[in-house]
Amino acid sequence: MTRGKEPTVEAGQEPGESVTINLPWIASHGGMPVHEAVLRFIPAGKAIYLLPVALFLFSLFFGRYMMDPVETFRILVIGSVNAFFDGASSLLSAASGQQVLLPSFEQTWGASEQTVVFQIRLPRLIAAMLVGGGLAIAGASFQGLFRNPLVSPDILGVSAGAGFGAALGILLSGNPWVIQVSAFFFGILAVAVTYGIGRAIGKGSTLVLVLGGIIVGSLFSAFISLTKYVADPYDTLPAIVFWLMGSLSAVSNADIVAVAPPILLGALCLYLVRWRINLLAVGEEEAQALGLDTKRMTVVLIIASTVITASAVCISGIIGWVGLVVPHIGRMLVGPDFRKLIPVSAVIGASFILIVDDIARTLTVAEIPLGILTSLIGAPFFAYLLTRKKVGWIS
Amino acid sequence: MILNVNNASFSYDGITKQFEDISLSLRRGEVLSLLGRNGTGKSTLIKCILNILRLQGGAVEIDGRRVADMRPEEVARQVGYVPQAHRAVFPFSALDFVLMGRAPHISAFSVPKEEDYEKAEEAFERIGITHLREKSISEMSGGESQMVMIARALAQEPSLLILDEPTSHLDVGNQMKTIATIDQLAADGIAILMCTHFPDHAFLVSHSAAILNKGRLIAQGRAEDVITKENLREAYGVDICVHYIKEAGRTVCIPMNPCGCRGREVA
Numbered sequence: 030m031t032r033g034k035e036p037t038v039e040a041g042q043e044p045g046e047s048v049t050i051n052l053p054w055i056a057s058h059g060g061m062p063v064h065e066a067v068l069r070f071i072p073a074g075k076a077i078y079l080l081p082v083a084l085f086l087f088s089l090f091f092g093r094y095m096m097d098p099v100e101t102f103r104i105l106v107i108g109s110v111n112a113f114f115d116g117a118s119s120l121l122s123a124a125s126g127q128q129v130l131l132p133s134f135e136q137t138w139g140a141s142e143q144t145v146v147f148q149i150r151l152p153r154l155i156a157a158m159l160v161g162g163g164l165a166i167a168g169a170s171f172q173g174l175f176r177n178p179l180v181s182p183d184i185l186g187v188s189a190g191a192g193f194g195a196a197l198g199i200l201l202s203g204n205p206w207v208i209q210v211s212a213f214f215f216g217i218l219a220v221a222v223t224y225g226i227g228r229a230i231g232k233g234s235t236l237v238l239v240l241g242g243i244i245v246g247s248l249f250s251a252f253i254s255l256t257k258y259v260a261d262p263y264d265t266l267p268a269i270v271f272w273l274m275g276s277l278s279a280v281s282n283a284d285i286v287a288v289a290p291p292i293l294l295g296a297l298c299l300y301l302v303r304w305r306i307n308l309l310a311v312g313e314e315e316a317q318a319l320g321l322d323t324k325r326m327t328v329v330l331i332i333a334s335t336v337i338t339a340s341a342v343c344i345s346g347i348i349g350w351v352g353l354v355v356p357h358i359g360r361m362l363v364g365p366d367f368r369k370l371i372p373v374s375a376v377i378g379a380s381f382i383l384i385v386d387d388i389a390r391t392l393t394v395a396e397i398p399l400g401i402l403t404s405l406i407g408a409p410f411f412a413y414l415l416t417r418k419k420v421g422w423i424s
Numbered sequence: 425m426i427l428n429v430n431n432a433s434f435s436y437d438g439i440t441k442q443f444e445d446i447s448l449s450l451r452r453g454e455v456l457s458l459l460g461r462n463g464t465g466k467s468t469l470i471k472c473i474l475n476i477l478r479l480q481g482g483a484v485e486i487d488g489r490r491v492a493d494m495r496p497e498e499v500a501r502q503v504g505y506v507p508q509a510h511r512a513v514f515p516f517s518a519l520d521f522v523l524m525g526r527a528p529h530i531s532a533f534s535v536p537k538e539e540d541y542e543k544a545e546e547a548f549e550r551i552g553i554t555h556l557r558e559k560s561i562s563e564m565s566g567g568e569s570q571m572v573m574i575a576r577a578l579a580q581e582p583s584l585l586i587l588d589e590p591t592s593h594l595d596v597g598n599q600m601k602t603i604a605t606i607d608q609l610a611a612d613g614i615a616i617l618m619c620t621h622f623p624d625h626a627f628l629v630s631h632s633a634a635i636l637n638k639g640r641l642i643a644q645g646r647a648e649d650v651i652t653k654e655n656l657r658e659a660y661g662v663d664i665c666v667h668y669i670k671e672a673g674r675t676v677c678i679p680m681n682p683c684g685c686r687g688r689e690v691a
Binding site: 177178318320322360366376 | 460471472476493496497498499500501503505507510511513514515516517520521524525527528530532534535536552580
């Protein structure tokens with residue numbers, strides 16, 4: 030699809046639409062013939078939003094415990110409705126002080142199916158989409174902020190910090206909640222230290238920020254090594270190593286409830302400022318001359334991306350590659366305009382982790398750590414894409 | 425007066441002054457050329473006018489308001505800035521790039537609307553580069569990207585346009601095109617401040633000129649009065665011949681052969 034070209038569509042055809050590639054408010058723009066405009070309106074750009082939905086439905090019945098697709102969707106829909114009514118009943122009962130029972134559908138499936146769909150696969154798939162989409166959005170924003178397509182979300186040290194936090198949690202407690210909270214806390218702390226260095230030395234210049242990230246990242250990597258060194262080689266050491274390789278196998282519904290709000294909030298924030306990331310991406314001084322408060326914008330992008338990444342890392346462990354490469358795939362599809370790049374990156378990132386996680390849980394009897402697979406699958410795929418399509422920054 | 429600079433002085437470290445006691449003013453439709461050797465603080469002065477850097481002394485007023493009291497987007501609605509050259513990292517299309525000029529008119533959480541697209545299109549048409557609309561800025565020649573940057577500044581709908589050496593890295597053809605564009609914009613009523621290394625370009629478009637040397641203005645006034653042999657020698661440290669060439673219909677400034685360079689002599 031052509032970069033930056035917007036379709037000619039009758040105004041108001043799809044009013045109030047929020048997540049679209051081609052927004053239909055450019056009524057009198059360009060002199061394109063109607064059929065071309067319509068063609069431009071339907072394909073690739075929009076169809077891609079269906080990809081994670083399709084993959085989600087597929088992943089729900091696909092796995093080592095293979096289920097019948099139709100039956101799975103029935104369980105998903107009816108089970109959800111029942112769960113909703115259940116919740117509503119207890120809420121009403123509590124509110125009115127007497128027993129209220131709303132009707133519910135008969136459960137025609139076994140308890141094991143119920144568990145597989147609602148306790149195992151559903152949280153895992155939602156986690157995959159949150160982590161993949163979140164890391165991709167954070168990566169895209171950072172690439173714009175630092176004006177460098179080689180930047181990934183952990184450039185400011187969030188992953189190293191979170192990794193250390195998790196290792197420390199495993200070493201001291203082993204309780205999954207402690208591990209997650211510790212990972213989140215140290216992820217945020219690492220970026221805060223980086224930002225402090227950037228402000229103290231470079232008055233907020235992005236170059237010094239990156240240097241600060243390198244300093245803080247290597248510091249926390251050393252701390253990770255230290256925790257590994259003192260860890261029990263039969264017990265906590267493997268736990269640390271596996272955590273660092275990344276996995277979604279232990280994700281529960283409670284985890285989703287905990288991390289979905291910060292990830293979604295961060296993503297919403299980046300989505301709202303998406304067009305202004307363009308300004309930063311062309312240069313700090315030019316952005317200032319265009320009236321952008323670059324310091325505030327930088328802080329907003331760093332906070333939103335860091336909250337997303339730290340939340341993602343604390344349930345999934347360290348998953349590299351997604352935040353770096355997915356924005357590139359997005360640019361190949363829709364061009365560099367962050368208006369389109371941010372939503373498209375989210376969708377591709379979510380789809381990518383869904384696919385990789387499907388492979389991770391089905392390829393062998395034991396689960397393969399996700400961090401290994403993202404690179405193992407992602408790297409050759411990206412190399413292939415580079416040979417197929419011209420990329421702007423490689424001249 | 426759209427631009428008033430009163431006794432401005434600036435220093436990066438608080439000790440060495442980049443420039444001091446600069447006073448300038450500019451009306452709508454007027455072109456002021458700022459001359460001076462490399463590193464005399466021309467670009468710093470521009471950043472102070474744009475309120476990217478804060479003056480240590482004096483004040484800059486745009487349309488009667490001090491820029492120090494204005495919000496960034498308020499400044500950007502009045503002043504368009506065309507940087508020397510754009511280093512493209514991401515291959516934005518010219519249309520996306522020019523749309524960015526609408527930023528000061530668009531609220532923080534919003535995206536360009538139909539009206540902004542229209543203004544961007546107008547900016548393209550105004551300087552006659554509509555054909556470049558879909559081209560990626562990373563694939564453009566120096567002349568093309570210069571025009572696109574001017575279009576972006578015009579999309580801001582500024583009353584003052586500041587150009588930092590708009591002709592420095594262009595071939596002669598594109599230099600003249602750019603100069604002609606500047607002249608036309610001034611005729612439309614925009615005030616223009618341009619830094620330049622070509623005194624002859626000042627003769628082509630300027631109503632006035634100013635020479636910055638060692639942080640101070642050594643001359644200021646009508647171009648013919650400012651761009652003289654004596655002033656140019658002081659500013660650039662070489663002897664420069666200022667001549668009206670009848671055939672070309674313009675005044676040019678040519679540095680004298682400084683050290684007997686072995687050019688070929690033509691009778």
